[in-house]
Amino acid sequence: MSVPISVSPVVPAQPQVAQCCAPLQTTTLGAQEAAELAARFAALGDPVRLRLLSLLATSTHGAVCACDLVEPVGKSQPTVSHHLKILREAGLVTSERRGTNVWYAAVPAAIESLRQTLAAGS
Amino acid sequence: MSVPISVSPVVPAQPQVAQCCAPLQTTTLGAQEAAELAARFAALGDPVRLRLLSLLATSTHGAVCACDLVEPVGKSQPTVSHHLKILREAGLVTSERRGTNVWYAAVPAAIESLRQTLAAGS
DNA sequence: CCTTAGTATCGACGTTTGTCGATGGAGTGC
DNA sequence: GCACTCCATCGACAAACGTCGATACTAAGG
Numbered sequence: 001m002s003v004p005i006s007v008s009p010v011v012p013a014q015p016q017v018a019q020c021c022a023p024l025q026t027t028t029l030g031a032q033e034a035a036e037l038a039a040r041f042a043a044l045g046d047p048v049r050l051r052l053l054s055l056l057a058t059s060t061h062g063a064v065c066a067c068d069l070v071e072p073v074g075k076s077q078p079t080v081s082h083h084l085k086i087l088r089e090a091g092l093v094t095s096e097r098r099g100t101n102v103w104y105a106a107v108p109a110a111i112e113s114l115r116q117t118l119a120a121g122s
Numbered sequence: 123m124s125v126p127i128s129v130s131p132v133v134p135a136q137p138q139v140a141q142c143c144a145p146l147q148t149t150t151l152g153a154q155e156a157a158e159l160a161a162r163f164a165a166l167g168d169p170v171r172l173r174l175l176s177l178l179a180t181s182t183h184g185a186v187c188a189c190d191l192v193e194p195v196g197k198s199q200p201t202v203s204h205h206l207k208i209l210r211e212a213g214l215v216t217s218e219r220r221g222t223n224v225w226y227a228a229v230p231a232a233i234e235s236l237r238q239t240l241a242a243g244s
Numbered sequence: 245c246c247t248t249a250g251t252a253t254c255g256a257c258g259t260t261t262g263t264c265g266a267t268g269g270a271g272t273g274c
Numbered sequence: 275g276c277a278c279t280c281c282a283t284c285g286a287c288a289a290a291c292g293t294c295g296a297t298a299c300t301a302a303g304g
Contacts, residue, residue, distance in 0.1 A: 024172070024176045024233070025230075025233075034169040034173045042167030043167075044164075045160050046160050050160050054149070058147060058148065078294065078296095081252055082253095097301090099302065100251085111242075112240070118233050119237065170262085188281065197262090197264090200266095201263055204262080222280050223281085224280080
């Protein structure tokens with residue numbers, strides 16, 4: 001379990017997921033745009049990943065130790081690690097090593113980017 | 123192909139996808155909430171479906187004949203039909219028979235619902 | 245060192261998914 | 275009725291996915 005010592009706000013700024021695509025309702029998606037976008041939505045297409053992301057996004061500290069993510073979602077440690085990797089590769093989450101532990105944090109900008117893709121056309 | 127005759131705005135109002143879940147960043151998702159949400163995001167997690175939805179959402183008529191959706195995405199007719207079914211079951215799209223053809227339309231409210239799930243927490 | 249705790253990776257397994265050709269059903273027009 | 279078009283469903287197949295136990299790796303502490 002994570003030790004609550006020296007808790008400085010851990011919210012590592014991140015490479016930024018470039019705004020890949022215009023809103024769905026503005027332009028018809030090209031094949032490549034669609035592929036990139038789909039990959040990111042697919043990352044949200046799993047209950048466990050959604051719960052993980054939710055846990056990170058609601059964290060008051062801005063980040064959560066991986067060790068504190070296993071029990072809440074009720075899956076094995078390897079499975080949780082696997083899902084965190086997918087979220088990280090989708091740019092929705094960042095990780096930072098702190099000694100033995102790894103702290104994960106949500107990337108608000110990436111979520112916002114996805115959100116804008118669903119924005120209504122005016 | 124669809125015949126452009128008697129084009130009255132075809133936008134059948136729909137059962138409404140109830141606002142399933144609070145924003146990710148507000149409350150930590152329960153198992154069931156996460157499952158429902160994930161199912162809807164998963165519907166967006168495929169390039170073909172994303173392009174289909176994009177085609178529908180950008181349609182000036184508000185709806186598109188299924189026959190006009192096959193060629194743009196470059197997949198076989200059964201495959202397109204399959205994806206349209208998934209979008210329909212996710213509540214993102216509606217279908218309406220018009221003679222031999224079936225017209226599909228995006229459901230803005232469902233998309234907006236998903237969008238709000240990604241909303242930042244103030 | 246050696247042990248211990250926290251993570252990531254590997255290998256394997258069953259399930260789900262995307263895809264297509266073939267087929268069936270619904271509707272139109274002759 | 276018959277032929278034709280459009281669409282959905284079926285059956286099959288390969289690929290991708292979610293899951294776990296076992297294992298390797300990394301960092302801290304005796």
